[in-house]
Amino acid sequence: MWPAFDRTTVRRLLRWAGSGVAFMAVSSASLYALVDLLGVPVPIATLVTAEVCTLLRFLVNHYWVFGQRRPSWRQCAEYHLATAGGFITWWTISNALALLGVHYIMAGLLAVPFSAVVNLLSSFLWVWGKQRLHR
Numbered sequence: 001m002w003p004a005f006d007r008t009t010v011r012r013l014l015r016w017a018g019s020g021v022a023f024m025a026v027s028s029a030s031l032y033a034l035v036d037l038l039g040v041p042v043p044i045a046t047l048v049t050a051e052v053c054t055l056l057r058f059l060v061n062h063y064w065v066f067g068q069r070r071p072s073w074r075q076c077a078e079y080h081l082a083t084a085g086g087f088i089t090w091w092t093i094s095n096a097l098a099l100l101g102v103h104y105i106m107a108g109l110l111a112v113p114f115s116a117v118v119n120l121l122s123s124f125l126w127v128w129g130k131q132r133l134h135r
Contacts, residue, residue, distance in 0.1 A: 015065040016123065023053050023060075024112055028105050035104060042104050046094055049108075050087050054080060066128045075127060082122030086115030 027049050034045035058079045062071045090111045097107035123129075 012065050012124075016061065016120065019057060019060045019065060020112075020116060020119075023057055024109060026056070027053050027108060031105055031108055042098055043095055045104075046091055046108065050091060054083060054087070061123060061128070065123075068128065079123075079127050082126050083115075083119050086118035086122070089118065090115040 030049040030052060031042075031045055034040040034048060035042055040048070055076075058076055059071065061079070062068050062075065090108075093111035093114055094104070094108045097110060098104045102110070
């Protein structure tokens with residue numbers, strides 16, 4: 001069940017959204033560095049970028065968004081599974097748009113909203129939703 005929209009939940013939603021916007025910038029910078037500076041092919045660069053950002057965002061969500069301590073490998077694995085659908089959606093759309101001629105950074109940005117809903121629901125309802133979040 002979705003947690004009540006009390007102050008804590010609203011604060012978590014805002015922090016979750018803020019970290020998402022920040023990671024759009026991190027993803028774009030990573031893609032630029034990998035593709036333009038290092039010459040990595042776009043499909044590989046998007047894969048590397050997604051994994052690095054997933055690991056970093058897990059830690060940001062764990063500590064800053066949900067105020068939890070001591071992340072576990074299990075939670076990290078659950079977060080990876082929970083975001084897999086969002087990742088597949090993002091990776092497919094960003095690469096399809098790039099193949100259609102959209103600049104790879106713009107393609108990556110345009111693909112984000114499609115994966116955001118999956119990631120939001122999985123974060124709030126599964127990975128951190130199992131714990132009592134109203135402390």
